[in-house]
Amino acid sequence: MLGRPRCPTFHREERDKRDVHNQDGHALLFVCRIKKVIFSACELGIFDLLTAPPCALTAQQVAVSCNASVGGTERLLDALVGMELLHVETQEDGTALYSNSEVASMYLAKGGAKSLHHVAIYRSQTGYQLWNNLADAVREGKNQYQKAFGIPPEEVFQAIYRSDKDMLKFMSLMNSCWVLDGHDVVMAFSLAGFRDIVDLGGCTGALAREMTKAYPSSSVTVFDMPAVVEMARKYFLQADDTFAFQSGxxxxxxxxxxxxxxxxxxxxxxxxxxxxxxxKRICDVCRPGGGVLLVEATLLESRRGPVHTQLLSLNMLLQTEGRERPASQYAGLLRRSGFRDVQVCRTGKTYDAILALK
Ligand SMILES: C[S@@+](CC[C@H](N)C(=O)[O-])C[C@H]1O[C@@H](n2cnc3c(N)ncnc32)[C@H](O)[C@@H]1O
Structure with a gap:
């Protein structure tokens, strides 16, 4: 059953460093404003509006559709043009017509082929409230649910699922991420030899769907909390899905x-x-010759990058009781729990894969 690595080791470190150092001092501090412009445009539905025919609208038309002020809309649209997320064309009569760039249509519109719309909404409406308390999180060394939402830090998933609306928002966030990395992650090792696969904490089933596509002879079950399974069945299950759900x-x-x-x-x-x-609980029930596949954003062994994983680790400080780790630390946890033959595959995307056998 031993899985075979399929992708070469790949370091994002150099690209990440280049991105940070290509900015002058002011630009560095503009980054949070740039994100907020994108998030607000997503919340207002601007990219969705410009996806639907006629696909090019004036600021006034956008403002009316979004129920927003013309002055504010015009400034937001112009900033998006400055960021090259929208195009603008000035007509002979001086009217400016705004339309989506390819990137906006693909990643930011709700129906885009690789839409990260729900990621933007979650970060804007929940993530920002937590990130506002980053200095406190660093001082206290714990998540910031108490300050942001009045929920004790020990109850991570009670805080994340504090209402049905928030549960749906979080699940939509989780669901979106695998549009980008899902295929690479499930193909990182050949998993065809594993007959029964359980995606523990599999949420909406987005990664399970990738697994059933890549390994049609395996049977895949998503295991998650009862309320999550109920929500997944109601909002995320697709007609041709072949994986099962189990609550627990x-x-x-x-x-x-x-x-x-x-x-x-x-x-x-x-x-x-x-x-x-x-x-250890998994190792106890895993069939002989079986294994476990961890999918995580791994830090470099030196912990000096990649920058986006370092930022994810701060996000974990703000939102959970965990952290991002270098691959060797995952290997250590696996060995302490009874697993062996740990193999790491860096996919070159945000998430990497670590396979270990019982
Ligand atoms: C960060 S999300 C990851 C979801 C999914 N694996 C993905 O990558 O998209 C963590 C998942 O673990 C689930 N979870 C948390 N605590 C759990 C528990 N005690 N039992 C079962 N599932 C749990 C959550 O409901 C959630 O779906």
Whole structure:
């Protein structure tokens, strides 16, 4: 059943450093404003509006459709043109017509082929409230749910799922991310030899869908909390999906017996003790010759990059009780929990894959 690495090691470090250092001092401090412009345009539905025919509108037309002021809309549209996310064409009568760039249509419009619209909405409406408290999070060394939402820091998923609306927003965020990296992650190793695969904490089933496409002879089950499974069935399940759902608590309930357990963005949520506890529980029920696949954004061993993973690790400080780790630390957790033959595959995308066998 041993999986075979499919992709070469790839470092994003140089590109990340270049991105940071290509900016002058002012530009560095503009970054948060740039993001807020994009987030606000997503919240107002501007990219969606410009996707629908006639696809080119005046500021006045956009303002009317978005129920917004003309002056504010015009400034937002111009800033988006400055950021090359929109195009503008001035007509003979002086009217300016705004339209989406290719990037905006692909990534920022709700129906875009690789839409990150829900990522933008989550970051704008939830992420920002937590990131506002970054200095406090660094001082206190813990997540900021108490300050941002009045929920104790110990109850990470009660805070994330504090209402049905917030649960749906978080699940939409999780769902979107695999549009970009899902295929690379499931193809990082050949998993065809694993017959029964359980995606623990599999949320909406977005990664499970990629697995069923890549490995049609395997049976895939998404295991998640009962309320999450209910929401996933109601809002995210597609007619041709072939994976199953199972409800439960992976820390306390009996885990399904399987050949492979996938934990995508799970280990980075929890303290070291909880991770080892969970991995040991998995090792106990995993069939002989089976294994576990961790999917995480790995830090370089020196922890000096990639920048976006360092930022994700700060995000974990703000939102969870976990952190991002270098691959060797994941390997250490796996070995302590009874797994062996740990292999790491850097995909060159945000998320990497780590496979270990029982
Ligand atoms: C960060 S999300 C990752 C979701 C998914 N694996 C992905 O990468 O898109 C963590 C997931 O773990 C689930 N989860 C958290 N605590 C759990 C528990 N005790 N039992 C089962 N699932 C849990 C959450 O509902 C959520 O779907």
């Amino acid at each position: 608590d992976f820390f306390h309930d009996e885990l399904p017996v399987a050949d492979l357990y996938v934990l995508a963005r799970i280990i980075h949520d929890w303290s070291e003790d909880k991770c080892v506890n969970l991995l």
